Amino acid sequence: MTPRTKRIVGKSLVVTIIAVVATFGLSFTARLALQMPIDWLSWVECTFIPILIGMPVSAYIFTQSETIQDSCDKLEKSHAALTEAHDRVSFVTSHDPMTGLLSRGGFMARMDRSRDEGECDTLLLIDPDHFSSINDRHGHSKGDEVLVRIAKALVYTTRPGDSVGRLGGEEFGVLLHGVRKEQAGTIAENIRRLIEGLPRVKGQQDGVKVTVSIGGAEIARDADTQDVLRTAGRCLFEAKQRGRNRVSFDYEASKLRIVTP
The missing domain is CATH 1.10.287 (Helix Hairpins)
Structure with a gap:
């Protein structure tokens, strides 16, 4: 029974x-x-x-x-x-399978949500220096290892409420919630120093030194998301032009506002 x-x-x-x-x-x-x-x-x-x-x-x-x-x-x-x-x-x-960070779509959704909530946030774009040469000299597996190390460093140096994503290829994005440009610059510099101080990645012949360039843009409440990305991208390009392994906030996102016809 x-x-x-x-x-x-x-x-x-x-x-x-x-x-x-x-x-x-x-x-x-x-x-x-x-x-x-x-x-x-x-x-x-x-x-x-x-x-x-x-x-x-x-x-x-x-x-x-x-x-x-x-x-x-x-x-x-x-x-x-x-x-x-x-x-x-x-x-x-909504997440990148290799690093576990937000994918580009997931990250952009966070940016749109933050803008709709009217918070004053700051966007950081992080890009490893000479990444293509790392792939060419040591292989894509070592390049992937570099990206994973950078992803872990970004998670370590940001707060639980911040958003960290891999925007595509070797470019990363960090959305610092409720942080203005001045404080964001300090956080970006801490990220740069932490990554610069990481142990070298073992390569085929010699160790690979990992550094990053960072561009930042403060997000105005009425700013367009694509305009903010372009501003941060210009700052990132400026950091590369000035010698790499540095932080640049030369462009202000507040200058890029939506103009109502």
């Missing part, structure tokens, strides 16, 4: 016994009140009628109850599995 059957039979027996006792009590009380005789037929009626009626009815009810509960349990498990699958798909579509 399965546990499910045992539960149904046990509950049905309890209900049937209660029905028999209740029938005896009501029937005998009524007979005594009406001064009717209590004969053997009364005992048979009070015993078998509740059993013949109560046992099948209660068994049917409890069987349906168990069936409904099983269906609810299956639905709950299916919902949990569907939610888990949805979370996995959402993570995969």
Whole structure:
């Protein structure tokens, strides 16, 4: 006998016994009140009628109850599995598989959300120096190792509420929430120094020294996202032009505002 059957039979027996006792009590009380005789037929009626009626009815009810509960349990498990699958798909579509950072789409969505909320944030664009030569001299596997190291350094130097993403190729983005240009410059410099101080990546012939150039732009509340990216990109290009391994905030995002016709 399965546990499910045992539960149904046990509950049905309890209900049937209660029905028999209740029938005896009501029937005998009524007979005594009406001064009717209590004969053997009364005992048979009070015993078998509740059993013949109560046992099948209660068994049917409890069987349906168990069936409904099983269906609810299956639905709950299916919902949990569907939610888990949805979370996995959402993570995969919004995150870079190699570094675990936000993908470009996920990062841009964070930027749009931040702009809509009206916060004063700052965008940093980080790009490793001489990355193409690292791939050419030491292979793409070493280039991937450099990118993973940079990603870990960015996560380490930013706060839990900040957004860090890989925007494509070797370019990274950091969205510093509630941080203005002056404080963002200090954070960017800390990022640059941390990456510069990382141990060399073992190459085929010699170690690979990793440095990055960083361009930053403060995001005005009415700024267009693409304008902010272009401004930070110009600052990044300026840092490269000035010798690499440095931070540049030469362009102000506040100058790029949406002009209403």
